[in-house]
Structure formats: C-alpha cells, structure tokens
Amino acid sequence: MVLAFSRLRSQISLTALLHLNGSVFPFATKVAFPCAAVAFVLKLAQVEEWPKLSEALAHAEMDATVYNAFSTLLGILVVFRTGQAYNRFWDGSTLTHQMRGDWFDAASSIISFTRTSKADRAKLWEFRQIVVRLFSMLHALSLAELEDDDDEDEDRWAYRLRVIDGVGIDITSLKALKKAECKVELVFHWIQSIVVTSIDCGIMSAPSPILTRAYSELASGMVKFHDCLKIARIAVPFPYSQATLMLLVIHWLLTPFMMTLGTQSPAVCCALASAQTLGREGHQLCTLENPFGADANDLDVHDMQHDMNNRLLLLLDPISAIIPTLSGNQVQDHELLLEMERKREMPAFDTMWRNLAGEVEQGGDLKRTRRSSTQLRRGSFVAKKSESQAGKGRRGSAGPGRAQDLRAGRIFIRFFPR
Incomplete structure (x- = not known):
C-alpha cells in the first residue's frame, strides 16, 4: 500500500x-x-x-x-x-476522503436528529445501531467496488475489510446483499428507507427542512463515489x-x-x-493511474475503513451524548475577551490538559486553580480600577456609576473566584 x-x-x-x-x-x-x-x-x-x-x-x-x-x-x-x-x-485520494467525510457527516446528522425524540428508548437504540452498521458497510463496499476488475466479484481484496458488527444485521438482508450486483446502491437505498421509516415512527424529530441536510450529505458522498469510479474504470x-x-x-x-x-x-x-x-x-511504468486496489502504490483502503469505523463508533459512545455547558468561571465581558486575545493570553489545550490533570490529582472539582502572573497583575489592576470607578460613581450620577461598578465587579470575580 x-x-x-x-x-x-x-x-x-x-x-x-x-x-x-x-x-x-x-x-x-x-x-x-x-x-x-x-x-x-x-x-x-x-x-x-x-x-x-x-x-x-x-x-x-x-x-x-x-x-x-x-x-x-x-x-x-x-x-x-x-x-x-x-x-x-x-x-482519487481527495475524492475518497471527501466521500468518507460526507457519509460521516450524514451519519452524525441522522443520529443527532434523534436527540429530542419522544420515541421508546429501545427503538432509538436499535435505530442508532443499525445506522452506524449500515454506514460502515456502505464505506467498505464502496472501496471494494473501486478495486480493479481483474478478480472475480467474490475475490476482491477489499471484501476483507472489517465492518462494524456485520453479523448484527439480519440474515435475510445479508443474503440479499451478497446476491445484489449493485451492493453500494443497495445499502445506500437501505439507509434512505430507514430514515424515511423513522420519520413516521417518531424517531426522527427534527423538522423536514433540517432533515434534508442528511440527505444532501448522503447524496454528496454518492457523487464522490461515482467520481472515483470514473478514475477506476476509465483508463488512459x-x-x-x-x-x-x-x-x-x-x-x-x-x-x-x-x-x-x-x-x-x-x-x-x-x-x-x-x-x-x-x-x-x-x-x-509508474502505477499511479489507478490508485484503487491492492497494489503497492495504491491507497491504503484498510486504513481508510479503520478510520471510518472509529468515527462511526464515536457516535455510539456515551461521551458523544454530552452537551458542553459553561463552567461558571467563564469570562462574560466581551471587551476583556478581546483584550486577552490581543495580548495572546488565551489558554491553549496543553494548559487546559495540565490544569485538568492537576485537579484530578487533588480530587477537587474542575476549577481554575492555576493562574499566570499576568492574570494576577491584571486582576489587581481591575480591582484598583473598580475602586476608582466606584468613587467616580458616588461623585457623579448614580446610573452610569452603578453600571460601571457591576462591570468591574464581574471582572474582579472572574480573576478571584471564591
């Protein structure tokens, strides 16, 4: 490969x-x-x-x-x-990556559209499991279809690609898939039929205009697949x-x-x-004209399928059901955010990971326990500024001074939480 x-x-x-x-x-x-x-x-x-x-x-x-x-x-x-x-x-390499991205986007959209569903939990679980398995089969069959036509249909090397729990699909469907000449199109039709059926069952609770996004991404991936077929089937x-x-x-x-x-x-x-x-x-005598197959210079379809399976399994992971929320220590002032960005003081991922590791070792909640010297200096400056603004507020009008006090107080709390 x-x-x-x-x-x-x-x-x-x-x-x-x-x-x-x-x-x-x-x-x-x-x-x-x-x-x-x-x-x-x-x-x-x-x-x-x-x-x-x-x-x-x-x-x-x-x-x-x-x-x-x-x-x-x-x-x-x-x-x-x-x-x-x-x-x-x-x-060929670009189209296969775009095809995988479009189909994962479609799978993610279909599963996310079931979050607000009022249907039975068992039906929701079964629907999500079937969708992930069918998308894994769709991707593997498309890579097998792109392989050279020198071998017989059952001897294609890409049929050795792993799919997510393929035996979890019923026997009747697997037999029909084996006998079908257009296997990719059949699985593609199954996915569309399951989505349409789920709408009548109440599993898909998103509005119809939003549901069209999933169909659009699914069809876009099929277009990329046929563009790859053009490269695989039409020689120089x-x-x-x-x-x-x-x-x-x-x-x-x-x-x-x-x-x-x-x-x-x-x-x-x-x-x-x-x-x-x-x-x-x-x-x-270069072998780059057809990048699909099992030759040494062909694309690594095994790695592609493994990558697709990992992304599809992420949709079934309980961690994907978590919706991020604010921690309570967030910066609420927009001007302060702009100032932090201009001064390159926004935290990076390595800083956040180190903070998380330190908080886990201490056994406490996820709080911001480490602050840089720059932040502390800025906090002291804001505290002094709030005192001066409070004095001006008492000498001037009550309305604007009160608003400035509240804004400065929020910034002060931001750097010195309890």
Missing part, C-alpha cells in the same frame, strides 16, 4: 532510496539491463575491432541532433502521461498509451548505437545507456 512507504517520505536516506516495495526500479532495471549489455558489446567490438561488428559500426552514421530531438519528443510524452497519472492519483486512452510505448521501444533500440558512437570506453557506454533507458522506463 502507498501508506506503507509514507513513513519513509520524510527521510532522505539510503533507506528510502533502497526501498523496493512499490518502486519502479525493479521492472525498469529489467528493461535497462539488456540495453546496457547491447551497448557494452557494441562498444567493445568497436574498441577491439571485431571484424563484422566494427565494419557495421563504421558505416552506421546518425546525427546526434536527430536523436536529441527524438528523445525530447519522447520525454514530453512520458512526462505528460506521468503528470496525468499523478493527477488521477491525487484526485489506448492510442496515447500505444504511441508512447512504440516510441519507447524505438528509443530502446537506438540508444545503444548512439552511446557507442558518442563514447570512448565500454564501461562509460554501458552506464550512459543504462541511465537513459532506466530514466525513461522509470517515468513511464
């Missing part, structure tokens, strides 16, 4: 250079080695003055300009095809591939003669011929 090599992508070392899994060098070397051997023999025959070969090379004349022009044309074709393969690879046009391959063969035949006429040593001739052919074949 392509992610097997991703750990080496940031390492500029011999480990990455000599990594052969998914490399183009093994096959390119098989093509370049005969070319280098032919060039070595021809140059050796010229140097040693073998009768027949040396005479043939003496009569063989080719302008280097013609060969360079031919090599330039071939290089343009090869680089163009490599660029198209690179674009297809990243388009055959005439272009055939023309490029023909030019590569001609280049392979001409390279030994040109290296023989342009060098003085058999070893140098062999090295240059090998480098020429290896570079051309290394670019041409």
Whole structure:
C-alpha cells in the first residue's frame, strides 16, 4: 500500500532510496539491463575491432541532433502521461476522503436528529445501531467496488475489510446483499428507507427542512463515489498509451548505437545507456493511474475503513451524548475577551490538559486553580480600577456609576473566584 512507504517520505536516506516495495526500479532495471549489455558489446567490438561488428559500426552514421530531438519528443510524452497519472492519483485520494467525510457527516446528522425524540428508548437504540452498521458497510463496499476488475466479484481484496458488527444485521438482508450486483446502491437505498421509516415512527424529530441536510450529505458522498469510479474504470486512452510505448521501444533500440558512437570506453557506454533507458522506463511504468486496489502504490483502503469505523463508533459512545455547558468561571465581558486575545493570553489545550490533570490529582472539582502572573497583575489592576470607578460613581450620577461598578465587579470575580 502507498501508506506503507509514507513513513519513509520524510527521510532522505539510503533507506528510502533502497526501498523496493512499490518502486519502479525493479521492472525498469529489467528493461535497462539488456540495453546496457547491447551497448557494452557494441562498444567493445568497436574498441577491439571485431571484424563484422566494427565494419557495421563504421558505416552506421546518425546525427546526434536527430536523436536529441527524438528523445525530447519522447520525454514530453512520458512526462505528460506521468503528470496525468499523478493527477488521477491525487484526485482519487481527495475524492475518497471527501466521500468518507460526507457519509460521516450524514451519519452524525441522522443520529443527532434523534436527540429530542419522544420515541421508546429501545427503538432509538436499535435505530442508532443499525445506522452506524449500515454506514460502515456502505464505506467498505464502496472501496471494494473501486478495486480493479481483474478478480472475480467474490475475490476482491477489499471484501476483507472489517465492518462494524456485520453479523448484527439480519440474515435475510445479508443474503440479499451478497446476491445484489449493485451492493453500494443497495445499502445506500437501505439507509434512505430507514430514515424515511423513522420519520413516521417518531424517531426522527427534527423538522423536514433540517432533515434534508442528511440527505444532501448522503447524496454528496454518492457523487464522490461515482467520481472515483470514473478514475477506476476509465483508463488512459489506448492510442496515447500505444504511441508512447512504440516510441519507447524505438528509443530502446537506438540508444545503444548512439552511446557507442558518442563514447570512448565500454564501461562509460554501458552506464550512459543504462541511465537513459532506466530514466525513461522509470517515468513511464509508474502505477499511479489507478490508485484503487491492492497494489503497492495504491491507497491504503484498510486504513481508510479503520478510520471510518472509529468515527462511526464515536457516535455510539456515551461521551458523544454530552452537551458542553459553561463552567461558571467563564469570562462574560466581551471587551476583556478581546483584550486577552490581543495580548495572546488565551489558554491553549496543553494548559487546559495540565490544569485538568492537576485537579484530578487533588480530587477537587474542575476549577481554575492555576493562574499566570499576568492574570494576577491584571486582576489587581481591575480591582484598583473598580475602586476608582466606584468613587467616580458616588461623585457623579448614580446610573452610569452603578453600571460601571457591576462591570468591574464581574471582572474582579472572574480573576478571584471564591
């Protein structure tokens, strides 16, 4: 898989250079080695003055300009095809990630729309469990559908992907799914049918305009799936591939003669011929045109399915049912929040995690027990400011002074809670 090599992508070392899994060098070397051997023999025959070969090379004349022009044309074709393969690879990777995101968004929306439902708890639990299992099956089947068509339907490697408690679905549905030709579309239809049925049963309590969001995300993921099918099923046009391959063969035949006429040593001739052919074949024989399947450079669908299952299981976790509330120590003054942001005094996650760890060790409630010296100085300044504003309020009008006292008091309590 392509992610097997991703750990080496940031390492500029011999480990990455000599990594052969998914490399183009093994096959390119098989093509370049005969070319280098032919060039070595021809140059050796010229140097040693073998009768027949040396005479043939003496009569063989080719302008280097013609060969360079031919090599330039071939290089343009090869680089163009490599660029198209690179674009297809990243388009496939982008679409699969967007597909997973859309379907998770749809699953999250469907489950969140049941929070205010008055239906029976057992029915709600069953509905959420079925939705999560079907979305896991939908994602796994879509990855299997994108796999190459070389194998039979039951022998697809992606059918080994794990789904969330697949045996929890009834036997009749599983048998129907196995016999269906369009498995992805069938599970997609099941999800839509279950959502429609839940509306009549009172399980889905959200208004109809809000429910359309789930349908929109579900359909958007299906569109991304069919865009991936376009990449998986439609190959590079055959005439272009055939023309490029023909030019590569001609280049392979001409390279030994040109290296023989342009060098003085058999070893140098062999090295240059090998480098020429290896570079051309290394670019041409890349396996990036179809990123789906079980090849070494294909996308890691196992990791994708594992990632999707983890996100779907989060929807069933009791922690996802918790709705965040304010702690009581929040900053209520908007101007104070703006000032803290300008001075870069907002707490980061590492600070909050350390505070939580310290509070757990002390066995107390979740309170803000640690304050920076900056906050303490600002608290003292606010306290003095509140006293001066209180004095001005007593000397001036009662209304504005009272409002300023209350505002300053809230800020003071913010930094010195009881």
